[in-house]
Amino acid sequence: xKQKDEQKQDKSLFVGIDLGTSRSSIxxxxxTREWIESYVGWPKDFIAxxxxxxxxxxxxxxxENRLSLDLCRxxxxxxxxxxxxxxxxxxxxxxxxxxxxxxxxxxxxxxAVVGVPADSLKVNKLAIRSAVSDNVNSLMVVSEPFAVAYGxxxxxxxxxIDIGAGTTDFCIMHGTIPSEEDQKTILTAGxxxxxxxxxxxxxxxxxxxxxxxxxxxxxxxxxxVRDVTEDMQVVIPVNGKPVMHDIKNExxxxxxSILPALVETTTExxxxxxxxxxxxxxxxxxxxxxxxxxxxIAEYLQDALKEYGTxxxxxxSDPLFAGSDGALKLAQDMPxxxxxxx
Amino acid sequence: xxxxxxxxxxxxxxxxxxxxxxxxxxxxxxKGNARITRTRFFFLRKTFLTFLLAMSxxxxxxxxxxxxxxxxxxxxxxxxxxxxxxxxxxxTGEALPASSDYKAFINQGVSLSRVFxxxxxxxxxxxxxxxxxxxTIGKMGTxxxxxxxxIAKRLKERLLRTGHYRVLMTREDDVAVALNNRVEMAKxxxxxxxxxxxxNYIPSKPINIIETYYFGPTSDDKIxxxxxxxxxxxxxxxxxxxxxxxxxxxxxxxxxxxxxAASIQKSLFANTSMHNGxxxxxxxxxxxxxxxxxxxxxxxLAEVSCLSNGQEEKExxxxxxxENIARYLxxxxxxxxxxxxxxxxxxx
Numbered sequence: 001x002k003q004k005d006e007q008k009q010d011k012s013l014f015v016g017i018d019l020g021t022s023r024s025s026i027x028x029x030x031x032t033r034e035w036i037e038s039y040v041g042w043p044k045d046f047i048a049x050x051x052x053x054x055x056x057x058x059x060x061x062x063x064e065n066r067l068s069l070d071l072c073r074x075x076x077x078x079x080x081x082x083x084x085x086x087x088x089x090x091x092x093x094x095x096x097x098x099x100x101x102x103x104x105x106x107x108x109x110x111x112a113v114v115g116v117p118a119d120s121l122k123v124n125k126l127a128i129r130s131a132v133s134d135n136v137n138s139l140m141v142v143s144e145p146f147a148v149a150y151g152x153x154x155x156x157x158x159x160x161i162d163i164g165a166g167t168t169d170f171c172i173m174h175g176t177i178p179s180e181e182d183q184k185t186i187l188t189a190g191x192x193x194x195x196x197x198x199x200x201x202x203x204x205x206x207x208x209x210x211x212x213x214x215x216x217x218x219x220x221x222x223x224x225v226r227d228v229t230e231d232m233q234v235v236i237p238v239n240g241k242p243v244m245h246d247i248k249n250e251x252x253x254x255x256x257s258i259l260p261a262l263v264e265t266t267t268e269x270x271x272x273x274x275x276x277x278x279x280x281x282x283x284x285x286x287x288x289x290x291x292x293x294x295x296x297i298a299e300y301l302q303d304a305l306k307e308y309g310t311x312x313x314x315x316x317s318d319p320l321f322a323g324s325d326g327a328l329k330l331a332q333d334m335p336x337x338x339x340x341x342x
Numbered sequence: 343x344x345x346x347x348x349x350x351x352x353x354x355x356x357x358x359x360x361x362x363x364x365x366x367x368x369x370x371x372x373k374g375n376a377r378i379t380r381t382r383f384f385f386l387r388k389t390f391l392t393f394l395l396a397m398s399x400x401x402x403x404x405x406x407x408x409x410x411x412x413x414x415x416x417x418x419x420x421x422x423x424x425x426x427x428x429x430x431x432x433x434t435g436e437a438l439p440a441s442s443d444y445k446a447f448i449n450q451g452v453s454l455s456r457v458f459x460x461x462x463x464x465x466x467x468x469x470x471x472x473x474x475x476x477x478t479i480g481k482m483g484t485x486x487x488x489x490x491x492x493i494a495k496r497l498k499e500r501l502l503r504t505g506h507y508r509v510l511m512t513r514e515d516d517v518a519v520a521l522n523n524r525v526e527m528a529k530x531x532x533x534x535x536x537x538x539x540x541x542n543y544i545p546s547k548p549i550n551i552i553e554t555y556y557f558g559p560t561s562d563d564k565i566x567x568x569x570x571x572x573x574x575x576x577x578x579x580x581x582x583x584x585x586x587x588x589x590x591x592x593x594x595x596x597x598x599x600x601x602x603a604a605s606i607q608k609s610l611f612a613n614t615s616m617h618n619g620x621x622x623x624x625x626x627x628x629x630x631x632x633x634x635x636x637x638x639x640x641x642x643l644a645e646v647s648c649l650s651n652g653q654e655e656k657e658x659x660x661x662x663x664x665e666n667i668a669r670y671l672x673x674x675x676x677x678x679x680x681x682x683x684x685x686x687x688x689x690x
Contacts, residue, residue: 177362
């Protein structure tokens, strides 16, 4: 049996991909794990191409050189952004690049499971399939929180909350593939925090010059809810001079802006579930995605839900790869006969 | 023993989940079994047939007894014949003594909103179905409720970008909203215009059709233009004119709804057929949809596409196609609002 599995692995490379609004990652059967920021950039003109030296740039490198590039972040609010051909093209490039990072053998067939924001599955599933399918031999598309749940073996009586950049996806697992009623998506997520933070900082420091990318970096460096003891000072130019700014209060306000919707939707999801199993679900809530890195968020949610009885909220240990690892596990567990049709 | 049982159960669970993922993906590429939870026989739903029969009886009664048009509450499920005389009704429902001049004026097909120089301030967009009510479901599993919501949101964005209107939606999420609540929302928001977005399903024919429903008679271009000039600058909104509507019966709503439907249908079909030669123009029609009849203002229900057509379902899964439909709807609305200055080609 083991020999047969190894043969299967040699002929095929199984990959799991988490196609996120902000970051995309790949986990492959050959133990490769890589991630990039979900940005793609094409040189604006011939001179720009000479400067950057490549026909297309990805992730951090694309962001660094953004002034020379037509920059595209193809997934907005969890769906392929209307733009329209460029966004499709950008998704194709991201997938191609990620698969290249997994270093498949030249004669290996690639079987991929791609996790996408849950809302994409409603109206964009075919578009995502067609964007991805050029670069793989067979493909399955699943929702991101489901991939996380499968990877962590949370198949029954669990609620996975994937706080991404564009969307926060909720998924209840109860021993079967989750139906639409078991999943819900809201738009208060990482990008929403960025918008709030940008607005608070603009209000407090009207003469300081910062952009949305800087604001996102501040959030990723300091994000927290409730209270922490550390100071939060950043350098922002004012009239060209670098000046220290205290942004602690604004960081907290921005991060806490997503909490009301998070608590409300969590209670709503639990309340819709079979009352006999609600206690079990409440004791098995898992936060995933970049938003799970906000300090104090699990504890906040746990306390907020206490009035409905005891509950336990934990965070995945590796939010960057939890989705792609789960998708890889799905790909590896999938019977071979299923791949033939897809 | 118990450990073995739980292990077996877990393996079975996993296998079921894997098969579920596989089957869902088969459906996406159109290889799965077609699963249609609810089909629509052409455009009429069974529930409305009941209304239709009941209200047709009322209507016939009205015709033979030579009475005025029924109050709105009674109109919510009837179909008015083209040639039916429309007479004013008092607030109490009692027929007003109609002067022959006034009657002639009404019957000339003047667009009353333009006669009175009324402006549209608030537009209510209604995304069909939602929540447990999926609407029609295509062979690849695409649900009408998701597509209609997506198109409605895009339409809202586009209209907001014009900066001229307050744009509201009856639902912005995947939730069930009762039809009467949609109507109440439009009334509470004092909406001046109401458009409901739906998708068709024709199991018997592999075609793609576009059709738009309304509730009202035609109008006359010349008189409308004259009245428009005479009343230019009026600050009244359509919803401000409720009392006047009461006095002149449902005339304005009927006229405007028909014109509105014609503009929407014209834009949808003309623009869609430029890219897709296989689309059929089923024109504008009257139907007793509750959402159309319940609101006081011009209201249409647009069947913007057809989910039973496999190629169309594939197209609908692309952003570009849905954005285009929203664009055509926007162009139709603009055509209706700026009658006479319309360019048939939808703007990007």
